[in-house]
Amino acid sequence: MGIRTVEEYKKSLRDGRRVYLRGEKIEDVTTHPILGVTAETVAQGFALTASEDPEVRNLFTAPHPKTGEPINRYFITPRNTEDLMMRTKMIQRSIELTGGLPFGRDIGTDCLNAAFVVAGQMGKKQYQENALNFLEQARKNDLAMCGAVTCVKGDRSKEPSQQKHPDYYLHVVDKTKDGIVVKGAKIHITSAPVANEIIVVPTRQMRENEADYAVSFAIPANTKGIVFICRGGRGAWTEHEFHPDYPARELTEAMIVFDNVFVPWERVFMCGEWQFSMLLAYTFATFHRFTAISYKVPAVEAMAGCAVAMAEYNGLEKVGHIRDKIADIAGYVETLRALTNASAKDPVMYAEIAVPNPLITNMAKLHFAGKYHEFVKLIQDIAGGIIATSPDKKDWENPDIHDYLEHYLGGSARYSTEERLRMIHATQRMLCSHEAAFHEVTTVHAEGSMAAQKMMILAEAPLKRYREMAKRSAGISS
Amino acid sequence: MGIRTVEEYKKSLRDGRRVYLRGEKIEDVTTHPILGVTAETVAQGFALTASEDPEVRNLFTAPHPKTGEPINRYFITPRNTEDLMMRTKMIQRSIELTGGLPFGRDIGTDCLNAAFVVAGQMGKKQYQENALNFLEQARKNDLAMCGAVTCVKGDRSKEPSQQKHPDYYLHVVDKTKDGIVVKGAKIHITSAPVANEIIVVPTRQMRENEADYAVSFAIPANTKGIVFICRGGRGAWTEHEFHPDYPARELTEAMIVFDNVFVPWERVFMCGEWQFSMLLAYTFATFHRFTAISYKVPAVEAMAGCAVAMAEYNGLEKVGHIRDKIADIAGYVETLRALTNASAKDPVMYAEIAVPNPLITNMAKLHFAGKYHEFVKLIQDIAGGIIATSPDKKDWENPDIHDYLEHYLGGSARYSTEERLRMIHATQRMLCSHEAAFHEVTTVHAEGSMAAQKMMILAEAPLKRYREMAKRSAGISS
């Protein structure tokens, strides 16, 4: 088939998977008030590949490298800067076109691309073939997939083997002729409840005595023993908010429990090769942070736009300190964009696979995460307290008080009160809501904490070169 | 009466006031799902003054300066450092004792204290008497009151008289033998829908041609022409969250519309004396920011405690970068505490009234607001992504998945999973919820924006002294 329709995708989710949310078991994720929004959000990725607009279709699909048949472009393993730039562009355009982030293949292929790199470095042909076969299956069946990386970790000061029980990190508990049995739980897994396949990679470097924890594989979401426990999200628009003319978009994370799950050998990409667990975690992190910095660009552009618009609606766009803050806001956004592009333009090659520049990618992620709260503060400062205390759409519609709101909530005379109120609501959603706080936390923690980025910066930066330059200045021979 | 009971207070709110919330008219604010929580929160202030614990009662009540009868201590106009320190202590203890902020008199007396200062400076005996009589009425009837300061402002780049219509700032539209008629709207007014009285002061300095806007008065909440349009809040605890053993606490803001409201002369504290509008706005701001820095101390202490506790529950309390962050967190909290006390210890006297040190008060507010987002980031960083994606209490209670959660969501073995989950929920409420984002915005905007604090720092700091010192270093005679 190669390219599935939205309906085909949705139908594939009614497969008996075990999903819980807010204490209840969900029978059909596609029709649930919250998960239905998530399914619809991811489904937009299928709408894009099936678009009638050739510009859109040609961006989101690509010819299969061998057969030439159209496949989803995320299934193109990047071989050069152009492929990486296309990935960035796809991510950014998908947000622009759908109003949300149809994360159905991004993180899964971040895992898979890392698995390819590592399989190549391990020199284990079987793993390479397994990964390639799985990719072909994904291309052919146009599979939605999530990437399951972060283990629950228990006591963070202890290694996997020192924990109260061995299951705080996912591990192999049995091996048979046909496959392996794994146990553990992965947490914070984006879009997991609406994926067809789960790609698992280790959450960190493993040591020799942790070989059972060095495991990577792909597994269908409805496999026996797999349970999804989901975050409760916001769901659809409410009648109390002004909203855009497209449906609410949302991704939902889940904790995925692997309760002695069987994985056949042909789906295994690593099993015990602890020496390569570091490279796998590290390469995944690079691919994944590249995905992150790509999707954050349009996210922060829209937020920056709230500052620009609210300044105008409030009549403040020419005030010195407001302009100064907008310059800082723009600097934050454009530094992110420039570094994102730079990491694609200066890739590191592993055999034929192009990995985004790890140093620049990690700096971009750290830029984004480390300065996000300051960016938020600037926009909240410009927008005003009204984004916290604004009346809602039902107030506006109540004839008893409508005229008061119309009369008193105007700003610059160039805009109508309703227009201003709509912008207030959009700004509230992005900067003064549960989602706003949620994004602060995910900005800090998704794709690894800032400490993780600093670790990789230390590993990748040319510290020796710096030192040699200092020694030369000091007149010390090396 | 002097000291009312909780029930007397609640009964007084059923007075025919016009209140709207989420598009609906509220007939009884004390029983509404959201405003009932607000009423109960403010009612705690009455519970404290009626406490059977003498330590509590003696803190929150004081003898009337003349009659010796017990009155609410907020109605003591501060005359020295001790009075100011008592105000800080009352605010902080009320939070510790009730779990919330029973803001029933704080802001109202901030306004009233400012009105006293200004009436004294104006030398208009009638205004002084009006204010004093009103204070006696408040003392005698133990009134709950809100302070209504911020006008809706329209186009922020334009003076009141240049706006599309004259009502963006509250102003006098008529004067009669018996009183004045005012029109306009005040916004973001904390606890307004559950106050007995509204104290109005100008939102800013007014010029000569804006004399009608230089108006201050007190007015009962159910006066004809007054309409409250409230923010929709969170209301009571839900079954989805772990929560403490006291009820949810919440303050609700309202926009107050003054639709040609009549105010009798004996309730007027300023009417046309534009030359003193600056002093009134300025003195109110100082009193009010002092209130703010006082209540923020316990608020940020509890947030800091989430960082300390989560570090321990996650097993991270000895990690270098975590300790470094906790030092920064503590430094933020304790600098606020030290500056708050310092502003009480170095007051500025206006006749017999002690105003908290304006320079230190504004620096403390700017410290609090300017570095809050960084403080939030540090705690979110320590707490982990789990505060964003945590399962809820109903998940925990569902036997299908309870054991998975118990098994996988443990942290340091010194604590139970349930304990950790409870702390995760508390941290989520404070740092990853609608309220968390809401507090960021109010931190920036409540009690005036950071630009307002900088303006007062420039006015109060000894810039001339600095310059003279530099000139001396330069060998320039003054």
Added chain:
Amino acid sequence: MGIRTVEEYKKSLRDGRRVYLRGEKIEDVTTHPILGVTAETVAQGFALTASEDPEVRNLFTAPHPKTGEPINRYFITPRNTEDLMMRTKMIQRSIELTGGLPFGRDIGTDCLNAAFVVAGQMGKKQYQENALNFLEQARKNDLAMCGAVTCVKGDRSKEPSQQKHPDYYLHVVDKTKDGIVVKGAKIHITSAPVANEIIVVPTRQMRENEADYAVSFAIPANTKGIVFICRGGRGAWTEHEFHPDYPARELTEAMIVFDNVFVPWERVFMCGEWQFSMLLAYTFATFHRFTAISYKVPAVEAMAGCAVAMAEYNGLEKVGHIRDKIADIAGYVETLRALTNASAKDPVMYAEIAVPNPLITNMAKLHFAGKYHEFVKLIQDIAGGIIATSPDKKDWENPDIHDYLEHYLGGSARYSTEERLRMIHATQRMLCSHEAAFHEVTTVHAEGSMAAQKMMILAEAPLKRYREMAKRSAGISS
């Protein structure tokens, strides 16, 4: 000739120019204790083009576009990313190869390249020819040149025409058949006293009534009426410091007074076209900030190296908070490098001329300037107080106390005390000396202040795009 020797260059500076320094008139700049070091530093640029190492020679020279004869590569007007990358590379390599910054053509060609762009936009053929003829002259005679941009400015709150006298900005005071007469003073002009030619461009946008101030030209340094008043610099190494095995390098700035200087028409690139003064100032700023961000990379690399080395020499390289600081240090350096390259890789084309990306260039400069002091603090923190109070080389050589120093000033046993002391001296030079403070100030002010960069970021960032994205999120049709 095309390529001059060091001696030819030095000889050309003995041309009767009027130069003052520390209150004295300098007869021969090449032999003066301070200016001699400057002349020698710039002379290194000639040594590089005359290098016997073909890799070096081929980098710093290029074939003349028409004749194919070797010319200095700075005289190649950039036409694409590769030309811009070569400029960056030249600048960086020249520092690595000579230990200093042989700024003999960089800023001059920044001016000249901007003049080409503007002449093209003005459509005035004569100016284009003048500029081209001057470039040919420079290529042929291998001229050293400085760029004179910043006027002395008088009262910064006043336009040129409102000042106490008209000369605070350089302007045309007379025009004749043969040329123009200019008056004014340019300040902070790097390497001016050792340049052959001075290229003048306006310091800012000029208005219609300021047409006389919209003037650009090239003029030999020994022209009648030109006076150089130089900053006193540090000069050669002293016997009190450990130093590298190459001579001290230094650039010296001068105020250049134009005391009714005659400029022939064929040397004029703008005269009265005030409408284009903005584009000229703006384009110069972009070229020049690109030069700046290029040379800062090796400068801050060496400083970063002091942190890396001192951490090791002090035995602290594995301490958590030290590693954290080194990650921040590396992030600062590498963000600068990444943005510098990005600005070359995404140029803006004016006809055939490639201008470095103005948005990225300005962000890179702002990154560099805005965070430099924090970078300095981190290195000073790691290096320790010893860089402030270190004994000097003469102490080390005094047998009375040598053994004490050897015994007590050791650090990690892996390094000798002398090695540590040498690194302390290098770090002191870069981070605790007059030059260290001087570089802080020039970082902030050279190539325009941070306010200037913010102004250009506001002009170049896609604010409208941000706003449209916010409006779409708000459901507002554009």
Added chain:
Amino acid sequence: MGIRTVEEYKKSLRDGRRVYLRGEKIEDVTTHPILGVTAETVAQGFALTASEDPEVRNLFTAPHPKTGEPINRYFITPRNTEDLMMRTKMIQRSIELTGGLPFGRDIGTDCLNAAFVVAGQMGKKQYQENALNFLEQARKNDLAMCGAVTCVKGDRSKEPSQQKHPDYYLHVVDKTKDGIVVKGAKIHITSAPVANEIIVVPTRQMRENEADYAVSFAIPANTKGIVFICRGGRGAWTEHEFHPDYPARELTEAMIVFDNVFVPWERVFMCGEWQFSMLLAYTFATFHRFTAISYKVPAVEAMAGCAVAMAEYNGLEKVGHIRDKIADIAGYVETLRALTNASAKDPVMYAEIAVPNPLITNMAKLHFAGKYHEFVKLIQDIAGGIIATSPDKKDWENPDIHDYLEHYLGGSARYSTEERLRMIHATQRMLCSHEAAFHEVTTVHAEGSMAAQKMMILAEAPLKRYREMAKRSAGISS
């Protein structure tokens, strides 16, 4: 005598001490170009106590607690807030009155006060008596003293006993009936070469196996075996700078080598009591940081004054972003002042001795050190590049170019060019000179690094209280 004259003090320095500077042995420190300035600076402390102005004399002297005879007030051991406030006031006034910091007893009594606290806690009467007797000697003979704390430390990752040799930390190498023999070197010791006495305390906590390193004593500067190796400073004003009408002031640090120095028992305050080394180091640090935050207030006031004045001289005092920066500058200065006063107003009592509040003192020091570079940047930004490249006084005096300078270096017409030039020179001295960079480093490192302050903040902040508040919010019983 009680109070010595300047001449008596200077004479006392000609006592045979062994002093080296810039590789040379100094025979008379009072007449040396650099150390003479230091001696004169410290001598100002004697001028103040001998002042004919009773306000001055009464501030800097106090009646002996027992005899009532006038003694230097630094020799009053603080017993309450008032004593601590007087210490702050003395330090600040001495700078205002003399233009420098006459550090002749401050740090010595910081050590001695800490020794008193610790002797009391140890309960060793002999040490108490020794300290008291030494204090009486100091009072009687009006001794200048320095505090020697920081050891040279060798490899910072190693304990004293693990080092290449045992002498990287000062330690006892022999004990006799009459006294002890010590070996080691103390570094960065302010004003050491012009002190009469050296007070030694341990640089850090010592462990059980480091008892020999737990040693504290007082010793005359000319004792056999003591060698001073001094930093080369700037010395007197030069003819190239505009300067104030008082002499240049300077303190000079030294490394003090203790080459098997004999200390009689009656001068010993600790010897082997390693359990108390932490308390001694910690209490000294608190006293000393209190001294530091006191003297920094006038230091940063003068720097802030440069910003205020340069903004005016440049005509920029009304520009928005300049005012914003001045507000930040003032906030930095006044937060320091407020915290300094707060630490005196909330002391911790050890028996009868008042120790400045350790938490607030350390926060104040961290505020000062952590934000100093940003403060510097703001002032440099406002002052302009001219503080880097300004012509000097000899240029101004050269008639050839004087008129050019007068004509072109004017700023706001309200000030003369000479006045502006004088302020430029003062700003240059404070913000763009070797001293400017030197002060950055000492700001970070003097009185302990920022890591040391964070350690004490973690020890002193009420982390448990925070945690209990969070637990209450979480519904967790303690």
